Each structure stands twice: as C-alpha cells, then as structure tokens.
Amino acid sequence: MSQPSKIVLAYSGGLDTSVILKWLQDRYQCPVVTFTADLGQGEEVESVRPKAEALGVEEIFIEDLRETFVRDYVFPMFRANAIYEGEYLLGTSIARPLIARRLVEIAEQTGGDAISHGATGKGNDQVRFELGAYALKPDIQVIAPWRFWDLNSREKLIAYAESNGIPITRKQDGGSPYSMDANALHISYEGGELEDPWAEPEAAMWRWTRDPREAPDTPLELTLTFAHGDVVAIDGEAMTPYQVLARLNAVGGEHGIGRIDIVENRYVGIKSRGCYETPGGTILLKAHRAIESITLDREVAHLKDELMPRYAKLIYNGYWFAPERKLLQKVIDDSQRPVNGEVRLRLYKGNVEVLGRRSEFDSLFDPRIATFEDDAGAYSQADAAGFIKLNALRLRLGAHLTGRD
Template sequence: MAKKEKIVLAYSGGLDTSVILPWLKETYGYEVIAYAADVGQGAELKGIKQKARKTGAKKTYVEDLRKEFVEDYVWPTLKSGAIYENEYLLGTSIARPLIAKRQVEIAQAEGATAVAHGATGKGNDQVRFELTFMALDPSLKIVAPWKDSNFTMRSREAAIDYAKERNIPIDQSKKKIYSRDRNLWHISHEGADLEDPWNEPKDDLFVMSNPISKTPNKADYVEIGFEQGIPVKLNGRAINGVTMIERLNDIGGKHGVGQADLVENRLVGIKSRGVYETPGGTILVQAHKFLEMLTLDRETTHYKQQIALKYADLVYDGQWFSPLREALDAFVDQTQKNVTGTVKLKLFKGRCTLAGMKSPKSLYSSDLASFTMGAEYDSTDATGFIKLFGLPMKVSGVVDRQTSGKTSGRRTRKTAKKKTARRKTTKRTTRKK
C-alpha cells in the first residue's frame, strides 16, 4: 500500500478550515497535519487540538507566535506608518506571512509535500499565503480548495450543511454567519448584512470594543513611551509588546476607539465592505504619528509619507518577503533613530486625541515658534528667502504678461466699452417707451 502524502493545513477551527480538513482526506487521501498559530485569538483556540483530531487530523500543532508577531511584524509596520487606503491598519495582512512562514517550516520538518489554506478565490488572503509559500519553499505543492474544481462548497451556507452532515462542530449558523478574523492587533467582520454598504453595523457586531452609544461619559488618558519608534512603556512603566497591546485593547475598546467601516479595494479587483476593530493599534499608531511630528525634519517626514503608501501596498498585497519591503525597512529604521519620547492621549467617545508630547530629541523650539521676535531669528532674512524661493514664479509671471497679458488687457478694455455702449442704448430705448 502506497504511503500517504502529508499536507499541512493552516487550521483556525473556523467554518472554512473545519470542512476543508476532512475534505482533503476524502478527496485526495492526504494525511492531514493541522497547524494553528496563536497570534492573539484568545478563546477561539480553546479545544482546537481535540476538534482537529475529531475532524480527522493525523497530527496538530498549536504554537504561541504572539511575541514574534508583535516584534517582527507589528512593530515594523507601525514604524513605517503604513495604513491601507487611509483606514485599514493591516491587522490580517501582517499576520498571514508569519502564519504561512511557520507552516512552511512545519511542512519541511514533517516531510510534507504540500500546504493548504482556507482562503477563498475572491479574497486577499489567498495571495498572502501563496506568495509566502512561493518565496520560502517553491517545491511545496499549494492546495487551495476554494479554487479546486472538486470543491463543491461554493458558499458559507453549503459549508454549514457539509459540517452538519458529518457532525463537525462549528460556531457559525445560517443566522450567525459573519466571517471574522481576529488576532492581537484587530478583528475584522465581513459578510451577511455588511455586504450591503447601506446597512449600518449593528451594535452586537462589535467584539473588542463598545458601540459608541455605550462608551463612558468620562475620558481616560494613556501615556505611551517610545524608544527609536518602538513602544516600550505604558503610563511610565516598562512593558513587553504583547501585554501593552492587550491592555490598550481593553482601555481603547472601552471607549470605542479604533472602529473603522470601509469599502476597500481588494488586490483581485473587487471592492469589499468590512468593519474593523483595532483599539490598541489605533492608540499606538496615533501616538507614533504625533511623536514623529516632534522629532522628524520636514523633508524626511514628507518622504516617509510616500514610503508609507508603498509599504502598505506591499503588506496588503502579500509581498512581505519581498526584497523591496526589506529595503524599505532599512530606510524606516534610519528615520526612527530619534523617534524617542512620550505621548499622552485622551480616549473619549471613539476618539483618540493628542493631550501632550515630549522628547529629548525634539526639533520643536518654543523660542523659534513664538510670535515674539528674538535674537535667534532675524525676520529680515525672510525677505531674501522669499525673493529667491519665489523667483521661478516671478519669472513665469513676467513671461506670461509679455506674451499674452497686454493682448488680454486690450481685449478686456474693448469688451468693457462694448458693454457700456449696450447699456446706454438700452436706457435710451427704455425712456422712449
């Protein structure tokens, strides 16, 4: 009897991967190794080993990757300033390359010939998983059931029916059918009534944060301390990254901070509507942005804003393990050398606003910024500066007047004379009547 080939499935225990695991065995006869990465899902991983085994997994890995997730994926993205389409803080996007990387490592250790994921053929995750597989081990076969002609479950309703037929335990029902992805950084919600952009998110949709109507009527303040762009202190106390994000999720969620409702442009060309909760991440992104205002010079700030757009695209598009992303990290790290200091933020009714900031590397000078003219700034120097700065515009203006200004002026005077003559004629005609 031929030895069965091994396949490593990225297994979350959710609806899709719960039905894909037995499907891989039934359809292709694979020996399935289930792999679940703990990137901060919390209670979602409870009992996942037992569930995978009952569903047919030969072996199951459950690994705590939260520290690596924060230090090697979240912090670089935070330092870059990357936000996709001005709203999305890339919560799912930055977790996928880590999950796929470890999946490849397990496949290599187990002697597996293939890897599988449960991403649909319409989404971005299929790209993120598969580009990582291709970058780290091109020899592995990629099995993506949603794109397989033998996979007949073309809707979440069909997947639910398949699970019920085989007594596979799932949390979803045809009435409770949101597609969610959660990690330490955020939770996303898609599907069901959210597919109509006219529908307002229901209060019971939110998981990590309170609806704004249920937030406290009193604000809270938090202080974030940074060292070279990395958050290292919370309210004056040193703290590791995982714990910091967990605590900021709690306090930010209490005040409804970090809720985003957007229609985004997927890489595959489809517009999709999603609601995101990123309470702790929003606080950190805002704090980092404010500290850069204080510590980065004008040219570096403006150029880094351009880099942030490209960085966001690379992460969103699954190109984490690309040479360009690694090269951009080198630039970003150089810009962060002076991004050290403390930012105080006010959390209230969904808003996260600046309440104060300070830095030993601050480029802000109260003497220079003051309206009072002092010895440190000779205002007469501005006259020469403005003349030189505006010289190209002045030359352009002179040339325009020489080539068209006078002609335009004559036409304007002729037009004005004609209008005056018409008004006089009209008045005389009116008086005669």
C-alpha cells in the same frame, strides 16, 4: 498538480477548515498536519486539538505566536505609520505572512511537500498566503480547495460535514452572520448585510468597542513611552509589545475608539465593504506620529509619508517577504533611531487627543526659535525676504509669460 506526500493545513477548527481537513485526507490519501496559531484572537486555540484528533491527525501544531506577531510584524508596520487607502490599519493583512512562514517551516520540519489554506478564491488572503509561501519556499505546493471543489456554500459544507461524521459546534443564537477575522491588532466583519454599502451596520455587530455615544463620560489620560519608534511602557509600566497592544485594545475599546466602515479595493480587483475595530492600533498611530513630529527631521518625515502608501500597499497585497518591502523596512527602521520620548494622550468618546509630547535627548523642537516672543537673535526674520524672493523667482517668470496670452 502533483500528488503530495504530506500536507500542512492552516487549521482553525471551524466548519470550513474541518471540512477541508477531511476533504484533503480523502482526495489525496496522505497525512495532513494541522497548524493553529494564537495571534491574540481571544479564543482558546487548544480546543482544536480534539477536533483534529477525531479526524485522525497525528501531527498537531498549536502555537502561541502573540508576542512574535506584535513584535516582528505589527510594530515594524507601525514604525511606517502604514495605512491602506487612507483608513485601513491592515489588521488582517499583517497576520498572513506570519502564518505563511510557519506553514512553510512546519512543512520542512515534518517532511511535508504541500500546504493548504481555507481562503476563498475571491479574496486577498489567498494571494497573501501563497505569495508568502512561494517567497520562502519556491517549490512548495499550495492546495486551495475553494478554488476548485464544489462545496461552494455553507449548506453544502454542513451537509458534507454531517455525512462524514465531522462534529459541528452550532451556536444557540445561530452564530454571527458575518465573515470575521480577529487577532491582537483588530477584528473585521464582512458579508451579510454589509454587502449593501448603503446599509448601516447593526449595533450588535461590534464586539471590541463601545458605541462612542455610550462610552464613559470621564476621559482617560495615559502616557506612552517610545524607544526607537516602539512603545515600551504605558504610564511608566514597562511592557512587552503584545502587552502594550492588549492594554491599548482594552482601554481604547472601553472609550469607543477604532471603529471604521469602509469600501476597499481588493488586490484581485473587487470592491469590498468591511467594518473594522482597531482600538489599540488607532491609539498607536496617533501617538507615533506625535512623537515623530518632534524627533524627525522635516525632510525625513516627509519622505516617510511619501513612501508609506507604497509600503502599505505591499503589505495589503501580500508582499511582506518581497525585496522591495525589506528595503523599505530598512529605511524606515533607520529613521526610528531618534524616535524616543513620551506622548501624553486623552481618550474620550471615540477620540484620541494628543495632550503633549517630549523627548529628553532627541527633540528637534527648539523653543528659542519657535517662540513668537523675543528670540534673542536665535533667528533673523530679515533672512526670510531673500528666501521668499528666491523661491518666487520661477513664479514671477511664469507670470510674465502668462501675461502674453
């Protein structure tokens, strides 16, 4: 690894990245630039500034990227109905390419030739950050301290911080025992008691959602308005992408929606148990599939469903900037041109129920044909006989051959 002249660090101000900041300064004897993004995690990101200044950082980037995150990353992903291994709505995965992009852009802006992150050597995030960075700037140097330093425990990190005068904010209750990640789409929990896949998560772990059993006894109904596959209004009130997700998180969390507890397959080959709260995303997925059900051609909808697992795996594994993901995105986005209309939902004790869907100009649902009553000649039921016989031909031929065995 060559000697960097300036390093841009993805900096949260927590124990890990505060130690990494000082460690980078000492090891490489070069300026370190810090970058902190507000992706809707619900914490005051400006509080990291004095922490970075206390460690001698002169170039500090703190950015509100909430709208960019939801508009350019979350919403495009939901146009695909992306879900990994049948359950995970990719809340952590989809945030990493935006962070990687800004790390590279800030490096170019400040004359940096290296970036650094605090992802461990056993997780997915190291892959996502670095694949994203290399796709955008092939010659960038990436420094991942967790892969080669000896500060491999929380006790060692605290000892290093205390010996180097790094201020540590200790929570009176000892803090969360979990490794957590939050943004506008979700909050995740790993580690601690969750490392036993048989152990039930403690009730106090969940932060965004009510226990469905304790959710309001009165259901909430709401109407989402879609334009080209994206929600643009709730109950008739126009909203930006981030405002939509924030509102759905609030009402979904109140009604106990969006909790999952899964064991997933990490890209590096490890099985990992994680718990996630994705209230707004759970509502979005249900509503989006509902509006697509009346606006998408059958074969287009089925093709999208076939492509979706591949698309979701690309995001999970860190290939957001890969040419195959970009190609899939073009196909998906083109499919969304007729996905316009309204979906009416009911939220109740952890469930999202579709009450209705309509599209004034783009609906392919024709009640004249779909009716079980007299359709006045719109559909000839007699045509079904020939259709069935043609499709049964190969089955009948196969049955004759099978009869010889």
